[in-house]
Amino acid sequence: MDVALPLPIHRTFTYQINTESQPQPGTRVLVPFRRQEHIGWVVGPGSAQEIKQIRPVLSILDDSPQLPAELFDLCRWIAEYYIAPLGIALR
Numbered sequence: 338m339d340v341a342l343p344l345p346i347h348r349t350f351t352y353q354i355n356t357e358s359q360p361q362p363g364t365r366v367l368v369p370f371r372r373q374e375h376i377g378w379v380v381g382p383g384s385a386q387e388i389k390q391i392r393p394v395l396s397i398l399d400d401s402p403q404l405p406a407e408l409f410d411l412c413r414w415i416a417e418y419y420i421a422p423l424g425i426a427l428r
Contacts, residue, residue, distance in 0.1 A: 340377040341424040351383040353391040363402030
């Protein structure tokens with residue numbers, strides 16, 4: 338699944354989830370990034386075919402998305418319009 342992190346990086350990162358059900362976009366997850374752990378937001382299913390080694394999600398923090406679909410779409414628009422990282426717009 339693709340995760341947006343609240344970092345000044347203009348891309349999302351793909352992580353592996355060990356459950357059968359995929360979290361919906363807007364759900365917060367705890368993921369490893371470099372040598373730290375960060376809270377990010379699920380943004381989509383991901384594209385695992387082109388990645389050799391995918392790191393696992395450490396924890397799913399929410400049972401349901403914390404951002405309504407309309408607010409999530411607004412954050413995507415803000416990130417595109419203002420050329421800002423999606424993770425920063427979601428924060």
